[in-house]
Amino acid sequence: MTEIIPYPSPNYAERLPGSSIKYLILHYTACNLEMSLKILTDNNSSNPVSAHYVIDEAGCIYQLVDEVYQAWHAGVSFWKNREKLNTWSIGIELVNPGHGPNCSPFPSLQMESLLGLSKKITARHQIPAYHVLGHSDIAPGRKIDPGEHFDWAWLAQNGIGVYPPLKVDVEAEVPDVMTIQVLLQDIGYRIPLSGILDSYTINVIKAFQMHFMPDSVDGRLTKALGSRLNQVKQAYTL
Ligand SMILES: [Zn+2]
Structure with missing residues (x-):
């Protein structure tokens, strides 16, 4: 397991009464490591943000917020019957340029670190596989990370998240x-x-x-x- 480097962020809060950790939410930062850490620890911003963890492209893991607290990564968000997913989740940010002209794959060292960390988190909090989601899943239209270049299939093959095998159903009709x-x-x-x-x-x-x-x-x-x-x-x- 990769060593976790403490990099505390002031941007966190108590979880709301009655909430507990049910989800693991994955993101990309859309900028480099230095800028990512700066943004995620800046409390002078008009919209302070954070995540529990940041994983850089070499696979180094930085912990910004203790899992006991909510980090500010999800924003306005919902899944099933729950909203305000910050209070219900752990957030991991992956350093990646994101969509656009500089888009690039998530390196295998980074994915391996993500896998190891996700295994620990989901075991620690008994998060079911179908509660490992992307930011875009819980804030559609507002957020597009971690994006279509993120390898959900590989992650699921290795035990994190759900990604049923792609099957072509010749009987299927165009749905309304x-x-x-x-x-x-x-x-x-x-x-x-x-x-x-x-x-x-x-x-x-x-x-x-x-x-x-x-x-x-x-x-x-x-x-x-x-x-x-x-x-x-x-x-x-x-
Ligand atoms: Zn995000």
Whole structure:
């Protein structure tokens, strides 16, 4: 296990009464290590932020906030029947340039460190595999990290998170909007059952695709989307 380097941030608070640690939320920082640590420890900002851990591209782990406290990584967020996910979660930030022209894969040293740390955290707090989520899952439309370049499949193969094998269902039909919305809601995304393909619904579809169909993040209603939603729903409701 990689040594954990203390790098305390003043940006934290008591967890809310009645809450406990139920989720592990993964992020990218969209900037380099130095800038990431600066932003995540800056309490003069108008919007102070933090995370429990930062993992750099070489796999070094920095601890900014004790797990007892809530770190400020999720913002306005929800999953299933819960909101304000900061109080219910541990947050890990991965140093990565994120989307855009400089986007680059997450190095294997970084992923190995993430895997080791996630195993400890999920064991310590008995976090189920289907409660390991991306920021984009809990704040669709507002956040797009850790993005489609993050290897959820590898992580799940190694015991963290859920990523059912991709199967093509030749029998599948193109689903209607209401069917898609119901499936997304069953999995955990917050989405109104309007039957209307509005911009919010498209953003939630894209959030789902970034996590579970990283090669087709297009927000389109397709047979492949319908069958993938059913596969994930089954895996999430075992
Ligand atoms: Zn984030």
